[in-house]
Amino acid sequence: METLPEILVLEILSRVDDSAAVACCRAAWKTFNTLSPGLHSINLQWPLSSYIESRSRVSNASSSSQITSPLKTIFLNLLSNLIVVESVRIGVKNLPRDLLHVDVEDKANDLHLTDEDFIMEWLPRVSRSLKSLSISDFWAQSCHNLVELELKNAWISVDNLNQMLMVTSLTLESMRLTDKELTQLNQSFPNLQVLNLIDVRGLKLPKIYLRHLKTCHWTITDAPPFLNVIAPNLITLRIECKKPAAVRVEAPSLTHFRLSIPHADPLLVKRYGTIKTVWIEASLIYPLLAHFRYTDSLDHLTLDSLGLIKGPFGIFKFTLQNLFNIFPNMTSLCFRPRAWSAFEVRGSIFGIGMEGLKTFCGYLMIVNLSLTLSWVACVLDQCYNLVDVSLLIHRNVSSNVSKDFMRTCMLRWPKLNWRWGTWEEGKEDCWISDEDLMQMSSDMKPEFRCVKKQRS
Structure with missing residues (x-):
C-alpha cells in the first residue's frame, strides 16, 4: 500500500464515512495521517450506551471531574486538522424512543452539542466553507429546559421530531421545511406563545393551529395558495406575502392585525371581537x-x-x-x-x-x-x-x-x-x-x- 498514489489514498480515506474510523486509520498508517487534512467532512456519532456506561463507572466517585466524555474533544481535534470543511455531522446515536426517560438525572452537559460556548468554539472557523450541517443533541441534557429556539439558513426535515414541550418561542428564518402543511410543527411545539416564520419555503396549504400562541409573524416569499391561522389566544398577528393568497384567520382574542399582501381572495377573518389595530398594505385596499x-x-x-x-x-x-x-x-x-x-x-x-x-x-x-x-x-x-x-x-x-x-x-x-x-x-x-x-x-x-x- 505504500506505493499507492496519494490521490488514491485520499479517495480511500474520504470514503470512510465514520470519522472515528478515520481517526483509527490515521493512527494505523502514517500516510493516512499525512493526507487526512485534505478531507472535507466530519461525521462523528457517539454511542449513547458508551456514555451511560462511563457515567455508571464513576457514579460513586467523590468528584464528577473523573467523568470523561471525549466526543467534544475528539470533534475539535478532528476539525482543527482539516483545511477546508464542507460537511459536519455530529450527534448521539442509538437514542431510545422515549428520550425523556433516559436514566441520566444529573446536570451534565457532556453531550449538549448545541451549547452556545461549544458552537462558538468551532463554527466561526468553518462558516465560510460549510455547505452541510447536522447536529443531533442529547435531549436529556440540551432540550428539557429549552424555552427559546431560533434556526436560520437551513433545509431541515421534521419527520419523527419529538415534542418540545418547554419551548414557548420559535423562530425559523430563511428555511426550507419538509413539513408542507406545518402538521409536525403544530404537534412538536404545542406550547408555543411566540412563532416567527420568516421566509420559510416548501409549504403547501400550511395551517398554524396552536392553542397557546399569542404572537405570530409570518413572512412568505413563495406564497402557497391558502394560509390558515387558528389560535384562540392569539393577540398579535403579522402576515406578509409577496404573492396573492387566500388567508383565513380564526382568532377570537386578536387585538393587533397587520396584513401585507398584493391581493387576498378571499380574506376570511372570523371571531375577532377584540381587534383594536389594523394595518393593511395591499394593491387593492378597500376590498x-x-x-x-x-x-x-x-x-x-x-x-x-x-x-x-x-x-x-x-x-x-x-x-x-x-x-x-x-x-x-x-x-x-x-x-x-x-x-x-x-x-x-x-x-x-x-x-x-x-x-x-x-x-x-x-x-x-x-x-x-x-x-x-x-x-x-x-x-x-x-x-x-x-x-x-x-x-x-x-x-x-x-x-x-x-x-x-x-x-x-x-x-x-x-x-x-x-x-x-x-x-x-x-x-x-x-x-x-x-x-x-x-x-x-x-x-x-x-x-x-x-x-x-x-x-x-
Missing part, C-alpha cells in the same frame, strides 16, 4: 377592508398601497365615510405614502362629517401644493373633532414649498396640535423638534433639526 365590516372595536387604522394600478381603493371614488361605515368607532387614522397618493387620485372631497376621529397622520409628496392642500382640508374639515394631526413631507420637497404648506395649515387650523416631519422610502421618519416648530410658527425659518426617528 380587504370590507371583510372587517362593522368592526365596532377597532380604534386605529393604517393604510398603505403596494401599487397605484387602478388605485388601491378600487375603480370608484373613495370617501372617508367608506372607512367609518366599516369602523364606526375608529379614533385614529394613518395614510402611509402610497395610500395618500392614491387617495388624492381616486378619493372624493364630498362626504359626511365624522366626529369620532381624534388623531390623523399622513405621508405627503406635495407634487402640487394646492391639490395636496385641498385633500388635507378634506380630511381636517370633515373630521371636525380632530385634536392631533401629524403630517410628514417627503425629503425631496424643497424647503420653501414645505414652509409655505406648513404655514398655511397652521394658520388655517390654529386649534389643532400639529406635529411635522419628513419621510423617505427606506429610511427612518424624522420629526421636527418642538423648539424649531415654535420658531417656524413665528418667523418660518426654512432650516430645522430632526430630533426623533421612528417607524409608524
Whole structure:
C-alpha cells in the first residue's frame, strides 16, 4: 500500500464515512495521517450506551471531574486538522424512543452539542466553507429546559421530531421545511406563545393551529395558495406575502392585525371581537377592508398601497365615510405614502362629517401644493373633532414649498396640535423638534433639526 498514489489514498480515506474510523486509520498508517487534512467532512456519532456506561463507572466517585466524555474533544481535534470543511455531522446515536426517560438525572452537559460556548468554539472557523450541517443533541441534557429556539439558513426535515414541550418561542428564518402543511410543527411545539416564520419555503396549504400562541409573524416569499391561522389566544398577528393568497384567520382574542399582501381572495377573518389595530398594505385596499365590516372595536387604522394600478381603493371614488361605515368607532387614522397618493387620485372631497376621529397622520409628496392642500382640508374639515394631526413631507420637497404648506395649515387650523416631519422610502421618519416648530410658527425659518426617528 505504500506505493499507492496519494490521490488514491485520499479517495480511500474520504470514503470512510465514520470519522472515528478515520481517526483509527490515521493512527494505523502514517500516510493516512499525512493526507487526512485534505478531507472535507466530519461525521462523528457517539454511542449513547458508551456514555451511560462511563457515567455508571464513576457514579460513586467523590468528584464528577473523573467523568470523561471525549466526543467534544475528539470533534475539535478532528476539525482543527482539516483545511477546508464542507460537511459536519455530529450527534448521539442509538437514542431510545422515549428520550425523556433516559436514566441520566444529573446536570451534565457532556453531550449538549448545541451549547452556545461549544458552537462558538468551532463554527466561526468553518462558516465560510460549510455547505452541510447536522447536529443531533442529547435531549436529556440540551432540550428539557429549552424555552427559546431560533434556526436560520437551513433545509431541515421534521419527520419523527419529538415534542418540545418547554419551548414557548420559535423562530425559523430563511428555511426550507419538509413539513408542507406545518402538521409536525403544530404537534412538536404545542406550547408555543411566540412563532416567527420568516421566509420559510416548501409549504403547501400550511395551517398554524396552536392553542397557546399569542404572537405570530409570518413572512412568505413563495406564497402557497391558502394560509390558515387558528389560535384562540392569539393577540398579535403579522402576515406578509409577496404573492396573492387566500388567508383565513380564526382568532377570537386578536387585538393587533397587520396584513401585507398584493391581493387576498378571499380574506376570511372570523371571531375577532377584540381587534383594536389594523394595518393593511395591499394593491387593492378597500376590498380587504370590507371583510372587517362593522368592526365596532377597532380604534386605529393604517393604510398603505403596494401599487397605484387602478388605485388601491378600487375603480370608484373613495370617501372617508367608506372607512367609518366599516369602523364606526375608529379614533385614529394613518395614510402611509402610497395610500395618500392614491387617495388624492381616486378619493372624493364630498362626504359626511365624522366626529369620532381624534388623531390623523399622513405621508405627503406635495407634487402640487394646492391639490395636496385641498385633500388635507378634506380630511381636517370633515373630521371636525380632530385634536392631533401629524403630517410628514417627503425629503425631496424643497424647503420653501414645505414652509409655505406648513404655514398655511397652521394658520388655517390654529386649534389643532400639529406635529411635522419628513419621510423617505427606506429610511427612518424624522420629526421636527418642538423648539424649531415654535420658531417656524413665528418667523418660518426654512432650516430645522430632526430630533426623533421612528417607524409608524
